[in-house]
Amino acid sequence: MENVDCIIVGAGLSGLACAQTLIQNSKSVLVLESSEVPGGRVATDTISGFRVDRGFQVYLDSYAEGQRFLDYQSLRFGAFEPGALVARNGRLFSVSDPWRRPFAAIRSVLSGAVGVTDGFRIALLRSQVLAGVRRGEIDPSAISGRAEKTTREELVSRGFSSDFIKLFFEPFFGGVFLERDLTTAATVFEFTFAMFSSGRACLPAGGMSSIPQQMAHKLPSGCLQTCASVVRINFLPTGGGEVVLANGRRFRADSIVVSSAAVANPTILPEGVPTVWKPPLWKGTRLVAFECDKKPACRQTLVVSAEPLDAGPIDNLSVPSAVTEGYAPDGKNLIYVSVRGDWGGEDDQLVGAIRQQAEVWLGPDVKLWNHLSTVTVQKALPIETPLSRRRRPPSSFVAPGLFLCGDHLTTSSINGALVAGRLAAEEVLQSA
Template sequence: MENVDCIVVGAGLSGLACAQTLLHASKSVLVLEASDAPGGRVATDTIDGFRVDRGFQVYLDSYAEGQRFLDYASLAFGAFEPGAFVAHRGRLFPVSDPWRRPIAAIRSVLSGAVGVSDGLRIAWLRSQVLAGVRRGEIDPSSISGHGEKTTREELVLRGFSSEFIKFFFEPFFGGVFLERDLTTAATVFKFTFAMFSSGRACLPAGGMSAIPQQMAQKLPSGSLQTRASVVRINYSSNGGGDVVLVDGRRFRADSIIVSSAAVANPILLPESVSAEWKPQPWKAARLVAFECAKKPSCGKTLVVSAEPVAVGPIDNLSVPSAVTEGYAPDGKNLIYVSVRSDWEGEDNQLPDAIRKQAEVWFGPDVKLWRHLSTVTVPKALPIETPLARRQRPRSSHLAPGLFLCGDHLTTSSINGALVAGRLAAQEVLESVRP
C-alpha cells in the first residue's frame, strides 16, 4: 500500500486548490478523482468543434482567490459587456453599468428600463458592497449569523421597487443563483454583486475546463489519479486512515481531505460524523446549445428574461463565440441558453420553445439555429439560504486526520471552491504542526 502525507478525494477546483497549497508546504499529496478528468463541476465538452460547457458558467476576473491560483494570461479570457439586456414584453432593454458604460447607462434610464430612484439605489449598493469587500466585512466564507437576510429581504429593505426587483434582480441573480425566489443569503448576493461590479465576466478561450486543467498541470506527475473512485475510508483512531478505491487499490495517509460532491456520499465519512451530517439539497441547471451562421444582435451582452415562464423557457441567453473566439469553429456562432427551473416542459420540446421565444427578440434568422446539445446538471449548486449556511460545519477539520473542502463550506462559486480548498489545507497544516 502506498503511503503519503495527504490524500484529497475529488479533483474539483476545491480539491485542486487544497492539493496545491499542501504541496507548496512540502507535503506529499495524492489526489483521487472518480471521473476521467479533473475539474468536477467545471467541465467542457467538444461537440462538432464547439465548446459546450456543462452548464453556463462565467469566471469573474475580480475573484481574489483566482488571482492567487490562476495564470490569467494563458487562459486568454474574453469578456462579456458589463450589464445585460433584459427581455420584457418581447423587447430587449439595456441595463448598463454607469461607471464602466456611462453613456449606455443614461440610455438605460431614457429607455425606461431603470427608474431614477432605483438607479440611485444601485449606485449606493455598489459603493457600499465594494467598500464592504475591501474592508473584509462582506465575506461569504465566514459563518452566517442569526438574522442574516435573504437577497430579496435585503433588496426590499434597501427600498428597491418591486417592479425593478422583478425586472432586473430576479432574472439576473436568479440566473447566477439558479433560483428566482432570491432566497440565497444576502451576504452571498452582496459579494457576488461586488465581483460583477469590479470585474469582468469572462470565458477562457479553451472553455471553462481550461481553468481546472491549468491547475491540474501544476501538480507533480503521478499526484493526480483519475478514474479513481473512492468507495471506502477506514479511519484510524489516531488520525488518517486507508482509502479504498472501487478497483480494490488502497492508499494510506495521515490526513484525508474529502471534497464537495464526495461528501454527499456519507459512506466516506466516519459514522460519528455522518450521523450529524445534514446533506443540503442541490439546485439543478440545464443548458441548451445551438449553432447558427448569423450572430444575434446582443453580441457580447448577456440577455436575461424578465418574461413570465408561460412565454418561454429562457432564463438567460449568451453568445460565447462572440465573447471569445475559442468557442466555435471559424465563421460559426455558438448560442447558450440556460433554462428556467420553473419551466415544466420536456427536454425534447426545448429547442422549438427556445427558438419561438428568441425569434421575437432577434427576428426570423432564429428559425435556422441548429440544436447542438442539451446538458442537465442535477447537482449544480448547493442551496445557500441563511438557514443552510447556518447548518454548515464550523470548521473543515471534522475528526483526527479528516478534513472537508468544497464550495458547500464557503460560496457556490469558483472563488468559493478555491477558498475552501486553501482553508482546508491550512487546517491540515495547523493540525500537524509540532
C-alpha cells in the same frame, strides 16, 4: 501500500486548491478523482468542434482567490460586455453597465417604468458593497454569527421598487443563483454584486474546463489519479487513515481531505465519525446549445429575460464564441440558452419553445440555429438560503486526520470553492 502526507478525495476546484496549497508547503499529496478528468462541476464537452460547458457559468476576474491560484494570461479570458440586454414585452432593452454607471443603466432600460430613485439606490448599493468587500465585512465564505436576510428582503429593505426588482434583479441574479425567488442569502448577493462591479464576467479560451485543467497541470506528475473512485475511508490504529478505491486499491496518508460531493455517499466514512455536515439540497439547471453561421445580434452581451414564464423557457442567452476564442470552429457561432428552472413544458418541446422565444428578440435568423446538445445539471449549486448557510460546519475539521472541503463549506462559486480548498489545507497544516 503507498503512503503520502495527505490524500484528497475529489479533484474539483476545491480539491485542486487544497492540493496546490499543501504542495507549496512541501507536503506529499495524492488527489483521487472518480471522473476521467479533473474539474468536477467546471466541465466542458467538445461536440462537433464546439465547446459546450456543462451548464452556463462565467468566471469573474475580480475573484481574489482566483488571482491567487490562476494564471490569467494563459487562460486568455474574453469578457462579456458589462451589463445586459433585458428582454421584456418581446423587445430587448440595453442596460449598459449597471455596475459602474448605474444611473445611465437605469435610464436605458426602465424608461418610464421605474423612478430615478432606483438609480440612487443602486449607486449606493454599489459603493457600500465594494467598501464592505474591501474591508472584509462582506465575505460569503466566512462563517459569521450575524443573521442574514435573503436577497429579496435586502433589496426591499434598501427601498428598491418592486418593478426594478422584477425587471433587473430577478432576471439577472435569477440566472446567477439559479432561482428567481431571490431566497439566496444577501451576503452572497452583495459579494457577487461587488465582483460584477469591480471586474469582468469572463470565459477562458476553449471552455470553462481550462480553469481546472490549468490547476491540475501545475501539480507534480503522478500526484493526480483520475478514474479513481473512493468507496471507503478507514482509520488505522497506527494513526492516519486509508482510502479504498472501487477497484480494491488502497492508499495511506496521515491526513485525508474529502470533497463534500464524495461524503454524500453515506458509506464512505467509517461509522462513528461525527456527522457535522449534512449533504446540501441542490439547485439544478439546463443548458441548450445551438450553432449557426451568422453571429446573433446580441454578440458579447448577455440577454436576460424579464418576460413572464408563459412567454417561454429562456432564462438567459449568450454567444460564448463571440466572447472568446476556441468555443466554435472558424466561421461558426455557438449559442447557449439557460432554461428557467420554473419552466414546466415537456422536454421534447424545449428546443422549439426556445427558438420561438428567441426569434421574437433576435429575428428570423434564429430559424437557422441548429440544436447541438442539451445538458442537464441536476446538482449545480447548493441551496444558499440564510438557513442552509447557518448549517455550514464551522471548519473543515471532522475528526483527527479527517477534513472536508468543497464549496458547501464556504459559498457556491469558483471563488468559494478555491477558498474552501485553501482553508482545508491550512487546517491540515496546523494539525500536523
